[in-house]
Amino acid sequence: MNSHRFDVIVVGGGLSGLTAAGAAARDGLKVALAATGPGSFVLGSGCMEEQEFARPGDAIEMAEAIAFFREMAQAAGCPFEGGPSEARLLPTILGDFESVALAPRFLWNANPGTSGSTAIVGVKELSTFDENFMAERLNEHASRLGFNPAVRARQISLSPIFAGPITTVRIAARFDSDKGFRSELLGALRIAASGFERILVPAMLGLNSSEEELAQFEHALGCSLGELSTLPPSIAGLRLFHRFRGYLREIGVELFEGFPVVTLNIGDALCTEVVIASPGHPLILRTERVVLAAGQHTSELLGRACAGHDEQIRPLTSAGTVMAANLFDAETDSRDGPEGSGNAMQICAGYRAAIAAAATRGNYAAG
Amino acid sequence: MRQDDFAIDNCLKCSVCNAACPVYAAQAQYPGPKHLGPELERLRCEGIPADTAWLEYCLGCHRCDLACPHQVGVSEMIARAKAKHRKPLIRGLRDWWFARPGLLGQLTTILPSLSNLALSLAPARFLMSKLMRITPERRFPVYTRPNLRTPPIAASRNERPRVLFFPGCFIRYNKPELGRKIIDLLERNGFIAEVAETECCGVPAIANGDADMARTQARRNIKKMADQLHAGMRIVTACSSCGHMLKTGFGGSLEADEELAGVAKKIGSQTFDLAELLMAQSDAGALNTDFRSSNLRLAYHAPCHQKSQGIGRPWFHLLAQIPGVTVEDLDAGCCGMSGTYGFKQEKYGVSMAIGQQLFDRIGAVQPQLIATECATCQMQIEHGTEFKAIHPAEILLQAYDGRSL
Numbered sequence: 001m002n003s004h005r006f007d008v009i010v011v012g013g014g015l016s017g018l019t020a021a022g023a024a025a026r027d028g029l030k031v032a033l034a035a036t037g038p039g040s041f042v043l044g045s046g047c048m049e050e051q052e053f054a055r056p057g058d059a060i061e062m063a064e065a066i067a068f069f070r071e072m073a074q075a076a077g078c079p080f081e082g083g084p085s086e087a088r089l090l091p092t093i094l095g096d097f098e099s100v101a102l103a104p105r106f107l108w109n110a111n112p113g114t115s116g117s118t119a120i121v122g123v124k125e126l127s128t129f130d131e132n133f134m135a136e137r138l139n140e141h142a143s144r145l146g147f148n149p150a151v152r153a154r155q156i157s158l159s160p161i162f163a164g165p166i167t168t169v170r171i172a173a174r175f176d177s178d179k180g181f182r183s184e185l186l187g188a189l190r191i192a193a194s195g196f197e198r199i200l201v202p203a204m205l206g207l208n209s210s211e212e213e214l215a216q217f218e219h220a221l222g223c224s225l226g227e228l229s230t231l232p233p234s235i236a237g238l239r240l241f242h243r244f245r246g247y248l249r250e251i252g253v254e255l256f257e258g259f260p261v262v263t264l265n266i267g268d269a270l271c272t273e274v275v276i277a278s279p280g281h282p283l284i285l286r287t288e289r290v291v292l293a294a295g296q297h298t299s300e301l302l303g304r305a306c307a308g309h310d311e312q313i314r315p316l317t318s319a320g321t322v323m324a325a326n327l328f329d330a331e332t333d334s335r336d337g338p339e340g341s342g343n344a345m346q347i348c349a350g351y352r353a354a355i356a357a358a359a360t361r362g363n364y365a366a367g
Numbered sequence: 368m369r370q371d372d373f374a375i376d377n378c379l380k381c382s383v384c385n386a387a388c389p390v391y392a393a394q395a396q397y398p399g400p401k402h403l404g405p406e407l408e409r410l411r412c413e414g415i416p417a418d419t420a421w422l423e424y425c426l427g428c429h430r431c432d433l434a435c436p437h438q439v440g441v442s443e444m445i446a447r448a449k450a451k452h453r454k455p456l457i458r459g460l461r462d463w464w465f466a467r468p469g470l471l472g473q474l475t476t477i478l479p480s481l482s483n484l485a486l487s488l489a490p491a492r493f494l495m496s497k498l499m500r501i502t503p504e505r506r507f508p509v510y511t512r513p514n515l516r517t518p519p520i521a522a523s524r525n526e527r528p529r530v531l532f533f534p535g536c537f538i539r540y541n542k543p544e545l546g547r548k549i550i551d552l553l554e555r556n557g558f559i560a561e562v563a564e565t566e567c568c569g570v571p572a573i574a575n576g577d578a579d580m581a582r583t584q585a586r587r588n589i590k591k592m593a594d595q596l597h598a599g600m601r602i603v604t605a606c607s608s609c610g611h612m613l614k615t616g617f618g619g620s621l622e623a624d625e626e627l628a629g630v631a632k633k634i635g636s637q638t639f640d641l642a643e644l645l646m647a648q649s650d651a652g653a654l655n656t657d658f659r660s661s662n663l664r665l666a667y668h669a670p671c672h673q674k675s676q677g678i679g680r681p682w683f684h685l686l687a688q689i690p691g692v693t694v695e696d697l698d699a700g701c702c703g704m705s706g707t708y709g710f711k712q713e714k715y716g717v718s719m720a721i722g723q724q725l726f727d728r729i730g731a732v733q734p735q736l737i738a739t740e741c742a743t744c745q746m747q748i749e750h751g752t753e754f755k756a757i758h759p760a761e762i763l764l765q766a767y768d769g770r771s772l
Contacts, residue, residue, distance in 0.1 A: 002650045003684040037436035043381055164395030169385050173392035177724060207386060233382035249698065258433030259677040278677030280614030280635035 005286045006032045006254070008357050009274045011261045011301070012293035014039020015046075015343055016330040016350030018244045019065070020291045021253050022072045023354035032285055033248060034256040034276055039295065041343055042237035045107055045203070045229035048080075050087035050099040052342040065351035066102070066344065073104075076247035077210030078240055081108035089145070091200070091228055095137025097145065102344070106214050107203070107236055110226030112138060112149035116197035120228070121189060124157040125166040128231050129202040131155060152196070156188040171204040172235045186220055193223050203227040203236040208243065256283070264290060264301055264327070271324040289357040293330035293350055312356045313349075326360060328353040375412070375444075377437045378405035384441050387434035389701040390424055393720035397424050400431035403448070404441035411448060422449045423458070424714065426705040426721075427574045428671035429611075443619055450578035458713075461499045465707035466577035469567040469584075472540030475510040483509050502715040505750060508541045508742070515543035517562045518550060524559055530644070531595040532560045533613065535606040536567050537742040545758055549605050549641060552764050555655050556648055560603070565591045568612040569620060570672070571706055578620060585617035589630050596633060605641040605760060607741050608706065611672035613638040640673070641760060642681035642740070649685065659769030660690040665762065666734035668697045668725065668748065670741035671705075682759040686738060689766040694738075699728035704747035719751060726751040738762055 008024040010017050013035025021033040053062065066084070073080050082088065082102040088111050089097040100108075112118045120138075122131030135153040142149050158166055161184045162174070174181040193199045205214055205227060218225040229236050249255060256276055263282075265273035271290045276283040292298045292315075299306060302323060306315040314322045315329050330353035332345045378401070385391045385399040398421050410417040422445060431441040454462065464471060475482035485491050492503040515534055530553060538546040550560040565588045572581035592602065604610035612618055616631040639647075648654040667683045686694045703721030708714055729737065729752050737748055738759035745756040 003646050003679060003681060004650055036438055037383055037434050040436065042383065162395060164397075167382075167385070169382060169391065170395065173386075177392070232380075233386055238383070238386050246698075249696075254679065256677070256679060258674065260438060276677060278614075279611070279675070280638050283677055283679065 003254075004284065006030050007287070008032075008289045008291060008354070009034060009285055009287040010291045010293055010354075011035075011274065012039065012295060012297075012330070013037065013241070013245075013257075014293060014295060014346060015041045016332075016346040016353070017291075017293035018241075018248065019069055019072065019347045019350035020293055020330055020354040020357075021248050022244075022251070023068055023351050024291070024358055025248070025251050025253050026068075027354075027358040029358060031252075032254045032256060032287070034261050034274065034285070036258060036260045038238070038241040041346070042241050043232045043234055044343075045103065045234060045236045046240040046343065047090065047100045047103040047107060047229075048344040049342060050084070050101045052344040053084040053101055055345075061352060062344065062348050065348040068351055069347045070102075072244070072247065076243040077212065078104050078243040079211050081105050091134070091138055093229055093231055095134045096141045097138075104236060104240065105211050106205070106218075106225065106227045107229065108226075109198075109224060110200050110228050112142070112151050112198070112200070117195070118149055118151045118198045118200060119154045119193060119196040120151055120200045121154045121156060121192045122202065123166065123171070123204075124155050125159055125162070126168065126171075126202065126204075128168070129228075134228070154192040154199070156192050158185070158188070161185075167233075168202060168204040168230055168235050169207070169233050172207040172239075175204065175206040176208050182217070186217065189221055193221060196223060198224040198226065200226045200228050202230045203234065204230075205235070207235060207238055208246070209239065210243065256285070259283070260297070261294070261301065264303075264324075266324045266327070269322065269325050271327045289326040289328065289360060290324075291328050291330055291350070291353045291357050293353065295331075298329065298331055312359075313353055314356075326357070328357045330354075375405045375408050375439070378439045378441075379437060380405075381436065383434050383436060384431035384439075387430045389428060389430065389703065389721040390426060390717060393703070394424060394717045397421055400425070400441045400445065404431070404444040405439060407448065408444045418448075418452050420452070420454075422452045423454065423576070424717065425449065426671070426701065426703075426708055427570070428701050428705060429675035430671060430701065433674060446573055446618065447578075449576040450573075452576055454576070457498070457500055458711075461501060461711070462575040462707075463577065464499075465710070466572040466575040466580050467567070468536040468540075468571050468707075472510065472513065472536055476513050476540055479510045479512055496712060500712040501710050502712045504715055505710055505746070508537070508746065510540055511543055513539050513543060515539060515546040515562055517560070518547075520559055524554075527557055527559045528601075529559045529561060530601045530603045531563050531592060533563045533565055533568070533592075533602055533604045533609055533638075535604065535609040537606060541742070545605075545761065548764050549760050552641070552645075552760050553603070555764075555767060556645060557653060557655075558644075561595065561600075563592055563595070563602070568606075568609040569617050570608040570612050573618045573620065574706055574708065581618065581620040585620050585631065586627065588617075589627060589634065592634065593630075596630070596637065600637070601644070602634065602638040603641050603644055604638060605740060605758065607640070607670040607672040607676070610638060610640045611675050614676055640676060640678060640681065642685055643676075643678045645685055645763075646681035649688070654685075654688070655767070656688060658689045658766040661692050661766060661769075663689075663692045663762075664735045665692060665694045666697050666729060666732050666737045667694050667759070668699070668702065668737060668739040668744060668756070670739060670744045671701050673740065682738065682740060685763060686759055689763070692766075695732050695734060697725065697728050697732065697737075699725040701725075702744045702747040704743040706743050709743070709747060718747070722747055722751045729754055736762070
């Protein structure tokens with residue numbers, strides 16, 4: 001048993017890193033994930049826009065990556081609904097619509113649709129979300145798009161059951177930990193929902209709640225329930241991160257959280273060590289392969305200009321040689337252009353890198 | 368290691384720190400690390416008064432730091448502000464004592480049995496609650512005569528690598544027998560341990576807003592470890608808070624003094640958590656694995672200051688090496704005790720509310736025993752559940768002898 005030696009080390013806790021770690025672990029590899037906090041996807045909803053799938057590229061590869069991601073999301077208790085060809089219009093935080101191909105189930109539910117009555121239920125004490133503004137804007141945007149969802153605004157007050165300033169994080173934390181609070185919230189929402197077929201609430205239903213728990217909540221509510229993504233902190237994004245983190249732990253991925261990877265030790269064109277800047281003295285992890293999914297920090301880590309990638313997405317030096325034969329770059333930028341930062345593309349990049357890393361199994365032996 | 372170039376601009380106000388903060392979730396009024404840290408820091412930098420009593424509610428768990436995607440040193444900003452915060456008389460007096468567990472230990476262990484009796488009597492606890500705002504809900508740990516010394520070293524073992532064991536206040540004044548077990552464990556794994564004649568590491572001083580005391584303790588500790596430090600000896604801690612403190616340059620308390628800060632950095636580079644050291648032995652194939660099989664069902668709770676050392680989960684992996692033993696990593700957040708925090712009357716409720724998630728998880732796992740290296744995490748677990756919690760070193764040592772716990 002060697003606690004600091006791995007088959008694959010994934011650097012980065014964004015969607016690409018999480019996907020890469022999951023994919024490598026699925027292939028039976030001993031995986032470590034090193035991350036300083038969650039990736040920037042937690043600032044958003046975790047949805048995948050339709051336009052991401054319209055880009056030129058390897059559609060088959062994308063389909064495979066997304067299929068894997070959906071399996072992983074299902075196993076992590078946060079399944080995604082939809083598909084590249086099933087896009088639907090979902091409300092944005094600014095009260096207009098975007099065409100979303102895939103979304104976590106309760107965000108996917110937030111489609112006001114063309115039939116049935118929808119209420120947007122705000123929380124009186126929650127200053128970052130205004131149900132009237134949202135309803136008005138959605139109706140206006142919908143009419144421009146040629147449909148009339150007739151969204152109404154409703155409000156609940158949490159002050160009787162909640163002392164102190166109310167934020168989505170606080171509501172979500174109470175939702176997770178306090179069954180009494182959950183049923184009181186349910187009661188308040190039930191009253192606001194009366195007469196509607198669907199209610200949409202700001203995303204606040206748990207920082208770690210599973211789809212199953214939310215389905216139970218919806219069932220008890222008696223009408224369809226959808227969540228609207230809010231300004232950061234985005235509970236929808238944080239919840240995805242927490243569910244994936246928990247899932248990866250469960251399947252045996254070792255997590256190294258909180259301190260940055262500062263050096264990749266490369267010798268003889270192999271990266272055998274990943275150095276984490278822990279307090280006091282560095283933590284050195286040994287590995288057979290590395291998947292870099294560190295976003296903007298990847299170039300710092302490589303330490304020299306990356307002049308593109310080979311067909312196995314290994315970074316190349318300006319001389320055209322691979323920097324390390326076992327170093328795979330889960331980045332979207334170089335291949336997909338400057339816009340390559342959508343969630344689907346991140347997932348695809350992470351998956352691609354993990355598959356490339358897994359395919360080199362047994363070729364190298366860590367020092 | 369947080370961003371050394373202290374720039375509040377690194378904070379993007381994403382609130383990931385708030386979502387990770389145990390107090391933010393448990394105490395509805397608490398403004399959260401984002402506000403108390405980077406937001407108010409802007410005012411403090413400009414010299415605009417921004418003092419608030421909520422600073423006292425920070426646990427110092429460092430979960431905000433670990434969660435921050437931009438490595439903003441949130442908790443250090445809060446700790447610095449805490450040090451300048453002015454408290455009312457009674458809380459101030461109580462926290463003065465709480466910042467000095469070494470002094471408390473020295474006084475109580477003059478006549479330990481009398482002190483223990485006094486601290487456990489209902490009228491005394493009632494008085495402490497009224498006069499000192501110390502919750503009567505909790506029992507103080509039992510104090511013992513501080514008799515942990517470097518054991519005589521057999522000439523045959525003289526060639527072995529020596530390590531300096533930094534015991535910390537709990538082992539020194541409450542559980543010296545745990546210290547002896549740790550020395551035994553180190554010996555069984557090829558080391559010779561010398562007991563450092565050091566004092567409090569300074570975590571309680573920083574937690575109680577007493578930066579001057581933390582600095583004084585750091586200076587004295589540096590002096591007392593100087594010889595061994597220069598000899599290149601590794602320093603071993605078994606208390607996660609002491610380890611955190613030694614590895615972080617005494618929590619940054621010596622920053623103003625360049626020379627001392629340099630020595631503190633050297634201490635950090637030579638400090639290893641006991642499990643970290645043993646795991647390194649294991650990774651080198653040198654761990655004594657002469658364990659007897661056991662069918663113990665363990666649960667492991669990682670203290671916050673274990674996580675803030677960024678060393679992975681060495682105790683979890685060590686315990687899992689005992690044949691037949693199963694270990695469940697509870698991963699249920701902060702226990703809420705945070706040293707002296709949970710003893711404070713006004714914070715007792717928050718402390719227990721934070722711990723609830725861990726208590727629930729333990730209830731669901733139903734382990735036979737809980738392993739956690741932090742003494743106050745142990746107290747909190749035993750206070751909030753029906754389960755027993757002990758230092759994992761004891762479990763490992765017992766496994767060599769095949770004795771049941």
